[in-house]
Amino acid sequence: MSDLNEPGWERKLLEKLAFENLKETRRRRRWGVFFKLVGFAYVGFILFLTWAWQNGTDSVSDGAAHTAMVEMNGAIGVGDAVNAEQVNLALQSAFEDAGTKGVILRINSPGGSPVQAGMINDEIRRLRAKYKDIPLYAVVEDICASGGYYVAAAADKIFVDKASIVGSIGVRMDGFGFTGAMEKLGVERRLVTAGENKAFLDPFSPQDPKQVQFAHDMLEEIHQQFIDVVRKGRGARLHETPDMFSGLFWTGSKSIELGLADAYGTVDSVARDVIKAEEVRDYTQRENFAERFAKRFGAEVAGGATQALSRVGIK
Template identity: 60%
Template sequence: MSEQNEPQWERQTLEKVLMTALKEQRKGRNWSIFFRFAGLTWLFLVLAIIVTWRSHDGAETAKTLGPHTALIDLDGVIAAGSPANADTINEGLRNAFKDKNTKGVILRINSPGGSPVQAGQINDEIKRQRKLHPDIPLYVVVEDICASGGYYVAVAADKIFVDKASLIGSIGVLMDGFGFTGTMEKLGIERRLLTAGDNKGFLDPFSPQSPEQVEFAKQMLGEVHQQFIDVVRKGRGKRLKESPDMFSGLIWSGERGVQLGLADGFGSADVVARDVIKAEDIVDFTPREDWAQRFARSIGAEAGAKLASSLQLSLK
């Protein structure tokens, strides 16, 4: 071997050794990452099982206690996919009423409103449970706000208790959206909408408003509004001191709400449990989502937001 080729041979050999060492190092690092990931996954699953077990422990614990007041929290916007959806709240109501030690149920509401459908389903379930369990009263306790869809739910209760500074009422319906036709003209954007059906592009925000469609929407809102009014009148009965603006969508303080018959008195959950139901021990029957449910709901909410309509009928 010539002297000229000898350094080249040494360099090639050294490169091969270094590449082999580098591959082994990468392989070892990959296995290390894998085992770390597997360990974290195992730990996460164990923690999830513990959290899930604890989330269902409230209703089970109630069976071992003596007489108590059952509590269900309705917190936030009432909508499918949110924690304050009809399926979740109704599950809590059923569990609370069927417990043999429940002396009374408190539905604690802090909600600005939401879906009239979801609110109506909760209202119906409250009335159904009160018929099935006539000896167990249900009271609503309002925290900061019980407006629109929240109040739609509340009127199914035997009594409604508020704080003097709570916000209550807003008996109305809205459908909101935006119009972009002027902006599109300025930017030179042309709307190309193809439909099969004269009203398939109903109140499309990128098209000029149709007077006929606007009138149809107002009629539909009026129908839902009247349903809301009927539910309030039936739920509150003679306690309601109707005025011309009662069903106009205005909202009142808790103090004014009691004067108008929208609520019955003042009190927190603790006060109602102790002084009204006479069962001071409170057991929380609010269903709690486990980690898997929260993850699935977050994915579903993200996907649903992309498909949501620009117009939405709501009680808020």
Template identity: 55%
Template sequence: MNDNPQWERQLLEKLAMASLVEQRRTRQWKIFFRLAWLVIIGAAVFGLFYTKDEVPGERLIGDGHTATLQLKGVIDSDNDTAEKLITGLNDAYRDKNTRGIIIQANSPGGSPVLSGMVYDEIRRQKKLHPAIPLYVVVEEVCASGCYYIAAAADKIFVDKASIIGSIGVLSDGFGFTGVMEKLGVERRLRTSGENKAMGDPFSPLNPKQEAIRQQLLDDIHQQFISAVKDGRGSRLHNDPDLFSGLIWLGTKSIPLGLADGYGTVHSVARDVIKSEKTVDYTPEDTFPSRFARRLGVEFSSGVKGLFDPRFF
């Protein structure tokens, strides 16, 4: 037995002290791990939202290069097609090493507004930089809105089996009035403005409103035709079906003046621009931009549904 009468108290004090030390260590480790997670999350957020303002070609050293841009998929706000192409064009023209620009096209078309925006930007940039040629190289398809954009290029190159053309406009929809009658469903629609519900699929066709819709399509079609004529000029042949919405294979498009010859990105860079080295200037699609676009698309989808003309 311990002769020290205070041994029990001393033992309790030691145990209490050890417990306090252990609790302090636990709190320190918790703080450490929380800080570590904050650093990891901060780095992830920084990586998502930070984009370095650097032109790709400026990293290259040499006699120059051919700038390439990707025109892929449907031309719409969801894909941010116009903004990407315009941004990429600015970067490519700004780079002193750029000897020529190739738009690599594989698109069925899309929005007439976005197509027209890119067309106008290409024409503007060509006036500012006449020494830098701009070509379009078609892969599988370049139709409707895609061809609208391509018409602004100095030359269009295709494959023998590429699909070209479809110079026309469409606006489609459905009518459910017959189904509603069979089901006994009554449409209770009230508007302020006689044409506010134009195109409503649950209301009977209104001849006056259908004439308005057709006039809108015809006006957009004429804008498309004018852009192609301005861009292609005397190269276009006088064919009655040229602006009817028909499509042609690459082999037929060259005699019609819709394209200038056969070629790929590499052959045009090597043999036409004389700068075989290529640099892709297509902006990367970041998470914040995708989220912002998705939010905007969802917000505007109701309005677009009333009249949504498309170039495909």
């Protein structure tokens, strides 16, 4: 109240209000500039993601003569490092390029899904038939086993290192049995099914001989498909032995003796000496920055949403 009795208090009040208004205006301006910068950064980031998405391989389609390379590095399966969709897309791009003189499939794989391996094998055969003047060679580095060899068998030739691991032509089904442990722990298995085989090879129940035989017959059928693919791919080059299709594997040098492989070679030597196009271009479909960001961002959003919903009782 004392301020109101001072002379000129109206002017001081107006000055104070004007000063506060000026500070608020400056504050709004600074935030406006900040949000504009954030907006520009966001647009720039989206443009970068778009560019990265469209540049997933190192290949350049300029028509220059080159050797196209596609890598298979890791286990073969839908959710694994190698899958039919990515490999087949890469192979298609490699064969379609006007400058491709030959294709090298660089293999480092212990195997995996027979379905995915079969799809790649089928696509290789289709592309070789369509582009008759473009050969495809498999180059094995450390390992080409099981499903990896299933794929390699479709190649015109297979090149290895003398110490490479090649073969393992067989099929397996893994599982565990816990019935003994359950008895010791006093755990009772309670299982209700509609369909006598719905709990097929259930690890918490005793093995059913009929189910075991059914599984064995199924594996034998897939194994025979594998054998047929190898025989078709290798033809007269194959020197069959009693244990060739038993699941055993051999060194690269032994695999050449058996006709499972053709010769020693690396990516560079095959490109230079066999295809006669020394420049190697990588057509492998790799997960780029945009895809990694999208997956991680999606997982974080999904995780955050799940936590938020769990707090309100929705699970």
